[in-house]
Amino acid sequence: MIRALIAAALACVPLAAAGQDFPTRPITMIVVFAPGGPTDVMARIAADHMGRTLGQRVVIENVAGAGGTTGGARGARAEPDGYTLTVGSLGSHGAAAALYKTIAYDARELEPVGLIAGTPGYVAVRKDFPAKSLAEFIAYAKANPGKVTSGHAGIGSTPHLACLYFTHLTGLNLVSTPYRGSGPAMNDLVAGQIDQVCDLAPTVVPQIQAGTIRGLVIAQPERASVTPDVATAAESGLPDYVFTGWNAIFAPKGTPKPVIDKLSGALKAALADETVRKRISDLGSIPPGPAEQSPDALRKLVASDVEKWGQVVREAGIAPQ
Structure with a gap:
């Protein structure tokens, strides 16, 4: 029993060390769409502040194609060491499972870092x-x-x-x-x-x-302060057209929890910064509240949207590509 306890304790040492030392070099953040889109913009806002908190550069790499699943697949296949992250969306990490016949990853099995914003x-x-x-x-x-x-x-x-x-x-x-x-x-x-x-x-x-x-x-119940002249769907006679996407950060399956905790903490620090929140809000997006910022909250959101949009796609009779 003593030997087993010692072995278990020693097994935890590398994980603890990984969390303490991480990061020791720049981090790559794969954005699953081309530059200039909402996912890219939100990723760059988060990456800038996270890099300062972590003490290492967070480098954006745009990997577009197949509705974000090309970049999503590359991120999912990366080494689970925290040095390659993926910024995905409701489409690439929620509905894509129902829209494509084959997809190289299951977003529900990735390690969630946290939500950046609602869009x-x-x-x-x-x-x-x-x-x-x-x-x-x-x-x-x-x-x-x-x-x-x-x-x-x-x-x-x-x-x-x-x-x-x-x-x-x-x-x-x-x-x-x-x-x-x-x-x-x-x-x-x-x-x-x-x-x-x-x-x-x-x-x-x-x-x-x-x-x-x-x-x-x-596609919101109320007009946005950043576009006050744009009417809501309800005002325009289409009250059911309410739609909000999201952007979030993921790590490959198996990334050590201490590393995820450090990454999630850096994202939370960014979202607590008033300048970051203003940058997000000025673009008409919605910074998440404290209860929405945890990895567990993102895990639940992804699972919910995979199921929800799978049903929507099936009921709409859309054939997977």
Whole structure:
């Protein structure tokens, strides 16, 4: 019995040492979408502050493709030592399991670090689009079936889910145009190459504020202070269109708990910083409260959304890609 206790105690030494020494070199944070989208923006805000807390640089690596699952797979396969993290979304780490026939990871088996922010959805159009309101847009699209082009961040992404939900509620026949991230989709909307996007606050809000696009509706019960002129879905006659995505940090399965605790603590320190919270809020996103910041809270959120969106996709009759 004594020998067994000694062996168990010695087995814990490497884990404890890992937590004490970590990190001793820069950390790579894989963002599963292209630069400029909501996941990328939230990751960079978190990484900047976390790097200062941890005493090491947190380097962003954008790995886009397949609705975020290309980057998600690379992050899941990384060494479970805390030096490779993944920033995912509701799409890549929630609904993707139902939208793809094969996916190289199960988000429920990853080690959650914590939630960065909630991201309200918007519907926006190019600035010279004929419709000035959601009602006018719906009328125009119905009068021109199969002619209005709708962009999103790729099959399985959170903006894609927002588009699916939008067309399901409105019955519109839009020409769906998938991109390798929100950034490229927004670039084409600003350039007038597509007519409309369903996307999230960090991508849409700066362009609405700059006047380069026109926001038609925010998928929230109340208007946002950062876009006060954009009506809610309820005000626009579509009360069921309520949609909020999220961005969060994950580590590979098997990452030692002391390392996860240190990473989670650094994220919590970032979210406690008023400058960080203001940066998140100024983009129309929602910083999580204390009860939402723990790894366990994120684990429960992921499990809930995998089940929820799996059911939504099945009931909508969407065939996995």
